[in-house]
Amino acid sequence: MIGTEIHKFACSLWHLNRSITGDGVRQTLSIIKEVLPDLSIVEVPTGTSVFDWTIPKEWKVNDAYIVTPSGTKICSFKENNLHLVGYSIPIHKKLSLNELQDNLYSLSDQPTAIPYITSYYKARWGFCISQQQRDSLLEGEYEVFIDSELFDGSLTYGELFIKGKSQSEIFISTYVCHPSMANNELSGPAVTTFIAKWLLSKANNRFSYRFVFIPETIGSIAYLSRNKDYLKSKVIAGFNVTCIGDNRDYSYLPSRNSETISDAVSKHVLKHIYPTYKSYKWADRGSDERQYCSPGIDLPIASIMRTKYGKYDEYHTSLDNLISVVTPEGLDGGYNVLKRAIEVLEKNTYPKVNVFCEPQLGKRGLYPTLSTKSCKSEVRLMMDLITWSDGTKSMLDIAEICDVPVWELYPIAMKLAEHNLLTLYDYPVSS
Amino acid sequence: MIGTEIHKFACSLWHLNRSITGDGVRQTLSIIKEVLPDLSIVEVPTGTSVFDWTIPKEWKVNDAYIVTPSGTKICSFKENNLHLVGYSIPIHKKLSLNELQDNLYSLSDQPTAIPYITSYYKARWGFCISQQQRDSLLEGEYEVFIDSELFDGSLTYGELFIKGKSQSEIFISTYVCHPSMANNELSGPAVTTFIAKWLLSKANNRFSYRFVFIPETIGSIAYLSRNKDYLKSKVIAGFNVTCIGDNRDYSYLPSRNSETISDAVSKHVLKHIYPTYKSYKWADRGSDERQYCSPGIDLPIASIMRTKYGKYDEYHTSLDNLISVVTPEGLDGGYNVLKRAIEVLEKNTYPKVNVFCEPQLGKRGLYPTLSTKSCKSEVRLMMDLITWSDGTKSMLDIAEICDVPVWELYPIAMKLAEHNLLTLYDYPVSS
Amino acid sequence: MIGTEIHKFACSLWHLNRSITGDGVRQTLSIIKEVLPDLSIVEVPTGTSVFDWTIPKEWKVNDAYIVTPSGTKICSFKENNLHLVGYSIPIHKKLSLNELQDNLYSLSDQPTAIPYITSYYKARWGFCISQQQRDSLLEGEYEVFIDSELFDGSLTYGELFIKGKSQSEIFISTYVCHPSMANNELSGPAVTTFIAKWLLSKANNRFSYRFVFIPETIGSIAYLSRNKDYLKSKVIAGFNVTCIGDNRDYSYLPSRNSETISDAVSKHVLKHIYPTYKSYKWADRGSDERQYCSPGIDLPIASIMRTKYGKYDEYHTSLDNLISVVTPEGLDGGYNVLKRAIEVLEKNTYPKVNVFCEPQLGKRGLYPTLSTKSCKSEVRLMMDLITWSDGTKSMLDIAEICDVPVWELYPIAMKLAEHNLLTLYDYPVSS
Structure with missing residues (x-):
């Protein structure tokens, strides 16, 4: 089961302090590059204008913790990087519990969870802590220590191109900006890495493939600001890969257009593999499809997920881990659905x-x-494929008409092509 | 509440003997002109060909009544103009109850109601009477007296043009041919007068507006025979205003096309203001939309009503009054829905x-x-407006997609436009 | 009732040994020609290539039977031509019951039925027998005797053209290759013969009509291989006539396109004559529509049937007879629905x-x-016809909108045309 391998790979990335910039991203990309040696690493300097946005300063954390009145070190960044609010500015001072409370974040309805909080575009500092631990804090003087740096550096992303027979590209994007969380988001880059590896192992892919491993939002906006026109001229389909590692559900979120080939393929594959999959709407969006499908960009990007972001309790907390949430089975299912698509x-x-x-x-x-009088069900599907093969309908169209998984039609089409009864065209031809 | 003012205005029009021609129409238009001084009064002479029809003779009634064998005057026109069949020819003669019965009209299932009957295109005389009163008539000699005149005169209608920034026009039609009845029809001209007054009070209307106050059928046909080509080139939307004054229901009747902008707006406004509104079909038509939407005319005219003609018991009887049927509240609701549209x-x-x-x-x-993890519902609608603002969808289209009243989007759109993030175009632009 | 006449005609054709070639077809066509003297008889020689197929040898049977160990002659072809597997090669030999069993065909779930079996394209011999009779066979030596011939001859079909005012053609196909069975298939050629007779009796048909009486599959393929381009340029509608003689149900099977005028007419007529009719899909096809609607042929051919082939127990057995299955009433209903269409x-x-x-x-x-206030339902349909008569909608379109049988509109349209209020165009005109 490839899921086991993907899970192991995800574990190797777990501890890195991923954010929208910084060495955590670079280290993550470096480990991915061990599997995908042709991965290009791209740096976009701080201050670069990317559409309506500007690349922010790079963030680096050396250490961060709180010392309690009794001298115990808590909320140690080195122990769990979720303890530190993302993009926290440096601070070192003593303050009362009351004053500290203003900079603590916890979830009263999930007392054991450390929440995931960021403040990329407003200077703040803060610690994330479980409600349980927060409630146990005693009055007294606390020392807060954040040894972080915000400096002119760059935003980093990885890009891999796999040349196929056609110049038309399938575009696959996933993100590398989340620290220690599993479904959202180590499952995305982990599964994507192995999808790329599989495509590299195949000879003669029909389409070319472009993979990007980027920070969410600012990363995809930066990427689009550099490549919009190229992508619009080449990309014929694609997927945004996120939340693809737990074993509880399958989900689909459409492109803004909602009727692209990526949408049709996603729905077809999920319907036949997991008929009770959740079908979301564009109104439920929340990942990089927001950028890829925005007005004037309009790439044909759909999302195939396991349990969607925001739809499981552990989402954006320390409970979203590689033990109870993301499993080898979950990753295996996600990988195989994406591969099938x-x-x-x-x-x-x-x-x-x-x-x-x-x-x-x-x-x-x-x-x-x-x-004879008996039903000839064994040749029926062959006859149905023949009758719909008028050159105007794709294999997927025909599978939808016949209400069968399209992969059941492949061997039949091959057999008919071998007998020269059928020609398979890349594009629709007049009937 | 403007409904009170509209109701008072309707009361001032109540007693006039409106028909498809005559001084009742002129007096009605004259009172409307007090509110809308720019109203033009147009006369179309008897005998004028208007498409397949001919303007009939003008009808004038000086007096009409029946004298019973005991000498009592009943069915007096001066008491209630509904007593006289519309377009009754003059007569003065004595006859038995039996002979009289042939020219009496009553409703056996509504014993207290005087029905509303007309015979515009065939020479007839007759009286309308409550079933109750009819049943009480005793044998004996009756005197019938109708001092009416049918002469070469004209058909009269009123027209008001309000110039806006665009030459494109919104066309609003209502009728002035019904004698003493309230929902059908004093509510139409009364509400329409106040809609016109409101538009006159606004500076810088985007569209131009054209109002006509006409007799039903022959009036709209006469108007169209003179203005068809002009209207077809200018009118982009419009409403036929009738039955808009009772407080029991809201209704929509489509244009023949049924997918014009007038239809979309009517349904959107009603859905969000009164979700249980009645949606009729073109097969249920019965007012001047029959002419405005006829083949080759095809103006985009829909109807927004309170309780539709033919769908309430008091319809076309003396029971359709300004006390128990049409109320200030009913007129207020009708006015506001039309204004909103x-x-x-x-x-x-x-x-x-x-x-x-x-x-x-x-x-x-x-x-x-x-x-944070919490749902950002407060900015969600802004994000949704942005994501659908691709230049190809109208505000109404976007409100339908987001399933919100379009007026909830206005302040958001203004805010985004102020920040120069959004431009509002008069016409679709490519995305 | 014309059904009685059609039934009598079918009886006269019953005994003939119809197959895809041979004198049974010729004799059948000859009897049809007595009713339709202009029927052309066409011969296509053995060995002719017809698209992917080749016209097979002609098959002739002089006699065939089995002699039991006790000397009884059973499975006599002269008694029932279903006893012989279609296209059986000649044989004359003695063999054990065990050896004989390999060449016997029966239906265990229908013990009294002789099944209908053919082997057109692979050399075989065999007998069809009821399960009941088969079970009664005793051990011993059997003599099988098939005096058949397979020789270079021809495939025979009949064609009739009825010229109308327009060169556009309505194409009607039925088949003449089934031996002694009634619904599938003597009902098709019998009803079709009388439809042609009716059309010949009418003066001034609007359209031209083309009838073909052909062997199924190989016959329609042969016909199309000679006439494809002509048919594609002329045929505007048509029907494949099969299974149209029992009195149990009505059925519709679409063209591959499923939205041709033939489909619309079929559904409209059936809906208003027999609202519970069965509506099949293209996936349920199984007659010559498979050829007429195949990719690149795409003629607008739909099927109106009584009980569809494969959907009744007696199908393709000796139980499909002219007594209990196909009745005068059944044929009458089939004829009238087709005539109506x-x-x-x-x-x-x-x-x-x-x-x-x-x-x-x-x-x-x-x-x-x-x-008056009363509902004017008697003129409502006239008003509805007028309002939809904008030149872009056909009578059928309007009937569908008004939800009435289109034939209810004919007298109204005629009356309006007589008053010069309506013009009936052959083609859509702009509104």
């Missing part, structure tokens, strides 16, 4: 029969020679 | 975002600076 | 009103002259 795109040709009227299948051994 | 048309621009990708709302104070 | 096509013009706004029906005596 890509296969469907690769094989989504437009079949057209080469003869008028029904072909004489019998003389080719493809049809029973004795006509 | 016009506002939606005025503000139905095509928003388009001025930046690629999501704008950075945080730097403008439009977005929380701290990312 | 053709009438709908003939009268499917595009009405357009000749006046703007509603015409004044009253002055033509088409509308009550007294306006």
Whole structure:
């Protein structure tokens, strides 16, 4: 089960202090590059204008903790990087419990969870702490220590291009800005890494593939600001990969357009693999599809997920871990659904029969020679594929009409093509 | 409450003998002109061909009544003009009760109601009487007296044009041919007068407005026969205003096309103001939309009503009055829904975002600076407006997608426009 | 009842040994020609390539039977031609019951039925026998005797053209390859013969009509291989006529396109004549529509049936007879539905009103002259026809909108046309 391997890979990335900039991102990309040696690492300098945004200062944390009145070190960044509010400014001072409370974040309804909090664009400092621990704090003088730096550096992302027979590209994006959380988000880069590895292992991919491992929002905006026109001219389908590692559900979130080929493929694959999958709407968006599908960008990017961000209790807390939430089975399922979706795109040709009227299948051994009353269900699907192969419908269109998984049609189409009864075209042809 | 004022205005019109021609129409228009001084009064001479029809003779009634065998005057026109069948020819003769019965009209299932009957295009005379009174008539000699005149005169209608920034017009029609009845029809001209007054009071209307106060059927046909080509080139939306004064229901009747902007606006406004409103079909038509939407005319005219003609017991009887049927509250509701529909048309621009990708709302104070797990419902609608503002969708389209009243989007759109994040176009622009 | 006549005609064809070739077909066509003297008989020689197929050898049977160990002759072809597997090769030999069993065909779940079996394209011999009789066979030596011939001859079909005012054709196909079975298939050629007779009896058909009486599959493929381009340029509608003689149900099977005028007419007629009719899908196809609607052929051919092939127990057995399955009533119903469908096509013009706004029906005596409160349901349909007669909608479209059988609109349209209020166009005209 490849899920085991992906899970192990995710574990190796767990401890790094990922944020929208900084060495945590670089280290993460460096480990991914061990699997994908051709991964390019791109740096976008602080201060660069990217559409309506500006690349922020780079953030670096050397250490951060609180010392209690009794001298105990708590909320240690080195113990769990979630303890520190993302992009916290440096501070070192003593203050009362009351004063400290203003800079503590906890979740009263999840007393054991450390929440995940960031303040990228406003100078703040703060610690995230479990409600349980917060409630146990005694009056007295506390020492807060944050040895962080905010400096002109850069935002870092990784990009991998896999050349296929066609210049048309399938675009796959995932993000590398979340610290120690599993479903959202180590599952995305981990699964994506292995999808890229699988595509590299295949000879003769029909399409070219472009993978980006980026920080969410500012990263995708930065990437789009540099590549918008190119992407709009090349990308024919794609996926935003996030929350793809738990074993509880499957989910789909559409592109803004909602009727792109990526949407059709996502729904088809999920329907046949996990009929009770959750189908969200564009109104439920919340990941980088917000940028990829924004007005004027409009890339055909859909999301296939396991349990969606915001839809599971552990979301954006320390409880979203690689033990009870993200599992080898969960990653395996996510990987296989995404792989299946890509296969469907690769094989989504437009079949057209080469003869008028029904072909004489019998003389080719493809049809029973004795006509009886009994139902010929074994050749029915072949006849259905033939009858819809008018050159205007894709394999996926035909599978939807016949209400079968499209992969059941592949061997039949191959057999008919071998007998020269069918030609598979890359594009629709007139009937 | 403006409904009180409209109700008072309707009361001042109550007693006039409105018909498809005659001084009752002229007096009605004269009172409306007191509120709308720019109202033009147009006369179309008897005998004028108007499409398949001919303007009939003008009808004038000096007096009409029946004298019973005991000498009592009943069915007096001066007491209630509904007593006389519309367009009755003059007569003065004595006849038996039996002979009289042939020319009496009553409603057996509504014994206290005087029905409303007309015979515009066939020479007839008759009296309308309550079933109760009819049943009490004794044998004997009756004297019937109708001092009416039918002569070459004209059909009269009123027209008001309010110039806006655009030459495109919104067309609003109502009718002035019904004698003493309230919902059908004093509510229409009364509400329409106050809608026109409100539009006159506004500076800088986006669209121009054209109001007609006409006799039903023959009036709208006469108007169209003179103005068809002009209207087809200018009118972009409009409403036929009838039955808009009782307080029992709200109703919508489509244009023949049923998918014009007038239809979309009517349904949107009613859905959000009165979700249980009645939605009729073109098959249920029965007012001047029959002419405005006829083949080859095809103006985008929908009807917003309170309780529809033919759908309430008092319809076309003396029971349809300004006391128990049409009320200040009913007129107020009708006025406000129509006003709201016009506002939606005025503000139905095509928003388009001025930046690629999501704008950075945080730097403008439009977005929380701290990312937490909690639902950001307060900015959600702003994000939704932004994501759909691709220049191809109107404000109404976007409100329908987001399932909110479009007026909830106005302040958000204004705020975004002030920050130069959004431009509101009069017409769709490519995304 | 014409069903009685059709039933009698079917009886006269019963005994003939119809197959995909041979004298049984010729004799059948010859009897049809007695009713339709202009029927052309066409021969396509053995070995002719017809698209992906080749015309097979002609099959002739002189005699065939089995002699039991006790000397009884059973499975006699002369007694029932279903006893012989279609296209059986000649044989004359003695063999044990065990050896014989390999070449016997019966139906264990229908013990009294002789099944209908063919082996057109693989050399075989065999006998069809009821399960009951088969179970009674005793051990011993059996003599099988098949005096059949397979030789270079031809495939035979019949074709009839009826010229109408337009060169556009309605194409009707049925088949003549089934031996002694009734619903599938003597009902098809029998009903079709009488439909053709009816059309010949009418003067001034709007459309031209083309009838073919052909062997199923190989016959329609042969016909299409010779006439494809002509048919594609002329045929505007058509029906495949099969299973149209039992009295149990009505059924519709669409064209592959499923939205042709033939489909619309079929559904409209069936809905109003037999609302609970069965509506099948293209996936349920199984007759010559498979060829007529195949990719690149795409003729607008739908099927109106009584009980569909494969959907009744007696299908493809000796139980499908002219006594208990196909009845005069069943044939009568089938004939009348098909005739109705053709009438709908003939009268499917595009009405357009000749006046703007509603015409004044009253002055033509088409509308009550007294306006009362009562519902004017008697003129409502006339008003509805007028309002939808904008030149872009066919009579059928309008009937669907009004939810009435289109034939209820014919007399109204005629009356309006007589008053010059309506013109009926052959093609849509702009409104």
